[in-house]
Amino acid sequence: MLLIKCPWCGERDETEFSYGGEAAIKRPLKPKDLNDKDWADYLFMRKNTRGLFLEQWNHSVGCRQWFLVERNTVTYEIISTKRMNSDALNSEDSQ
Amino acid sequence: MKKYSAFSLFKNALTNNKNWQASWRDASPKSKYDAIIVGGGGHGLATAYYLAKNHGMKNIAVVEKGWIGGGNTARNTTIVRSNYLCKESSLLYEKSLKLWEGLSQDINFNVMFSQRGVYNLGHTLQDMRDIERRVSANQLNGIDAEVVNAQQIKEAIPLINTSATARYPILGASLQRRAGVARHDAIAWGYARAASELGVDIIQQCEVTGIRKNGSQVTGIETTRGYIESKKVGVVVAGHASVLADMAGIRLPLESHPLQAYVSEPLKPVLDTVIMSNAVHGYVSQSDKGELVIGAGIDSYIGYGQRGSFHTIEHCMQAIIALFPNFSRVRMLRQWGGIVDVSPDACPILSKTPVEGLYLNCGWGTGGFKATPGSGWTFAHTIANNQPHELNAPFSLDRFSTGALIDEHGAAAVAH
Numbered sequence: 441m442l443l444i445k446c447p448w449c450g451e452r453d454e455t456e457f458s459y460g461g462e463a464a465i466k467r468p469l470k471p472k473d474l475n476d477k478d479w480a481d482y483l484f485m486r487k488n489t490r491g492l493f494l495e496q497w498n499h500s501v502g503c504r505q506w507f508l509v510e511r512n513t514v515t516y517e518i519i520s521t522k523r524m525n526s527d528a529l530n531s532e533d534s535q
Numbered sequence: 536m537k538k539y540s541a542f543s544l545f546k547n548a549l550t551n552n553k554n555w556q557a558s559w560r561d562a563s564p565k566s567k568y569d570a571i572i573v574g575g576g577g578h579g580l581a582t583a584y585y586l587a588k589n590h591g592m593k594n595i596a597v598v599e600k601g602w603i604g605g606g607n608t609a610r611n612t613t614i615v616r617s618n619y620l621c622k623e624s625s626l627l628y629e630k631s632l633k634l635w636e637g638l639s640q641d642i643n644f645n646v647m648f649s650q651r652g653v654y655n656l657g658h659t660l661q662d663m664r665d666i667e668r669r670v671s672a673n674q675l676n677g678i679d680a681e682v683v684n685a686q687q688i689k690e691a692i693p694l695i696n697t698s699a700t701a702r703y704p705i706l707g708a709s710l711q712r713r714a715g716v717a718r719h720d721a722i723a724w725g726y727a728r729a730a731s732e733l734g735v736d737i738i739q740q741c742e743v744t745g746i747r748k749n750g751s752q753v754t755g756i757e758t759t760r761g762y763i764e765s766k767k768v769g770v771v772v773a774g775h776a777s778v779l780a781d782m783a784g785i786r787l788p789l790e791s792h793p794l795q796a797y798v799s800e801p802l803k804p805v806l807d808t809v810i811m812s813n814a815v816h817g818y819v820s821q822s823d824k825g826e827l828v829i830g831a832g833i834d835s836y837i838g839y840g841q842r843g844s845f846h847t848i849e850h851c852m853q854a855i856i857a858l859f860p861n862f863s864r865v866r867m868l869r870q871w872g873g874i875v876d877v878s879p880d881a882c883p884i885l886s887k888t889p890v891e892g893l894y895l896n897c898g899w900g901t902g903g904f905k906a907t908p909g910s911g912w913t914f915a916h917t918i919a920n921n922q923p924h925e926l927n928a929p930f931s932l933d934r935f936s937t938g939a940l941i942d943e944h945g946a947a948a949v950a951h
Contacts, residue, residue, distance in 0.1 A: 441844045455846050459835040480936035484788035484879050488777035490839045514839045
C-alpha cells in the first residue's frame with residue numbers, strides 16, 4: 441500500500457485516496473477547430489509513462505481535494521506531492 | 536522434432552527421461568526477417584505460429600525481453616470463456632474458444648484445456664437483468680449460454696453460500712458450459728515448440744530499444760542484441776505497448792495497471808468449475824494440483840512494477856470468503872502481479888498503425904489469456920495480408936477517432 445502525503449492533510453494510507461490518472465491534460469480551448477483525430481487524442485490517448493510520471497490523486501475520504509503526485513511507475517516511489525494550481529501545472533507544461 | 540505421445544512418454548521413461556529433446560531452438564538473431572514479432576508471450580508466439588502455419592511465412596522471429604512464458608501468460612488465472620455481450624467481441628472470443636477446443640491436437644502439446652464451465656454470478660436484480668440480456672445476446676451469436684438460479688448453483692457447487700441472508704445474496708448466474716480453464720504455461724511452451732518446428736526463430740533475452748523507420752515505413756528494430764531488419768513488425772507486448780508504440784511515435788489509449796493473482800495451499804477437490812462475481816468482485820477456480828486460483832481487480836494506479844497493493848489483496852479475499860465461507864481458514868501460498876494494458880472500452884486493439892508495416896496487438900486488459908489462439912490467428916492474418924481479418928477489423932486503432940468503440944466495459948460479465 442502506498443503512503444501518500446496529501447498536501448493539505450499529511451501522510452495517509454492509499455485507501456483514503458482515489459486515482460485520477462495523468463495530470464496536466466489540457467481541455468482544448470477552441471473545440472470547434474478540432475478534428476476527430478485531435479478529439480481522440482484529447483479524450484483517449486495517454487502518456488502511460490514508464491518511469492517518472494505526474495498524476496492526479498483525490499483525497500476522497502479526507503479533505504476531498506485534488507492534488508498532484510510525482511511518482512515512479514516502476515518502483516512506485518512517490519517523489520513529491522503538491523497542491524494543484526496553475527503554477528504547478530505550467531511547470532509540467534514547460535518540460 | 537519428435538512428436539509427443541503416450542509411446543514417447545513410455546520410451547523416455549525407460550531411459551530415465553534423459554533423452555528428451557529441447558522443446559524449441561533458442562535462436563540467435565539473424566540480420567533480416569520477413570516478419571518480426573516483438574513479445575514472446577502467448578499472443579506473440581501464437582501469432583508467429585499462425586503466420587508460419589496459415590500464411591506460409593517461414594523467415595520469422597519472435598524477440599522476447601525476458602524468457603518465454605515469464606510475463607502475463609504465466610501470471611493469469613487461466614480462465615477461458617466467450618460470453619461477451621457485444622457481437623464484435625463475442626465472435627472474436629468464440630473463435631478463440633473454438634481454437635482452444637482443438638489446440639492440444641493441433642500443436643501436439645497438452646494445454647490441459649478443461650471445459651468445466653464458468654458461472655458469472657448475479658447478486659442484485661439489475662445483475663440478473665444484465666445476465667438475461669447477455670445470455671440472450673450470446674445465444675443469438677451462436678454461443679452456448681444459459682441462466683441458472685440459486686438452487687441450481689447450490690446443487691452444482693455445494694460449498695457456495697447461497698443463503699438469502701448473505702450480505703450480497705446470490706440470485707442466479709449465467710453459465711457457459713464450454714468455458715473453463717487451461718494450463719497457462721503450456722500455451723506458451725506449446726506454441727513456442729510448434730512455431731519453432733515450423734522454422735520460427737525464438738530469441739530470448741533480446742530487448743527492443745528502438746523502432747527504425749524510413750519515412751512512414753518501418754525498416755527494423757534496434758535491440759540489445761543488435762539491429763534486426765524487417766519490413767513487418769508486430770508488437771505484442773501487453774503492459775509495455777505504450778512504451779513500444781512511443782518508439783514509433785504513436786500514442787495509444789492505454790493505461791497499464793498491476794493486476795494481482797493468488798494461489799492457496801493445495802486442497803482436496805472442492806470446486807470443479809469456475810466462479811466469477813462482479814458484485815463482490817472476485818473469481819476462483821481450483822487447479823489440478825489442488826490450489827485455489829484466485830483473482831480480482833486491478834490496482835487503481837498506473838504501474839509497471841509486477842506487484843500491487845495489499846489492500847487490493849484484502850478486498851479480493853473478502854470477496855472469495857463472502858462466496859465460500861469455508862475458505863476462510865485456507866492459507867494463501869503465493870501472490871504475484873502482472874501488468875495489464877487497459878483500453879477505454881475494455882476491448883483490445885488488433886490493428887494496423889499509421890506506420891506502414893507496424894502492427895499492434897494490445898489493450899487486452901485483464902482478460903487476454905482466453906483470447907490467445909484467436910488473437911494470434913487474426914493478428915497473423917493482419918500482418919500477412921496487411922489488412923485485418925473480418926473478426927479483428929472492428930478492433931482497429933482508428934475506432935477511437937471514428938467513435939466506433941465497442942462498449943464492453945461493465946457489459947462483458949467481467950470484473951474490470
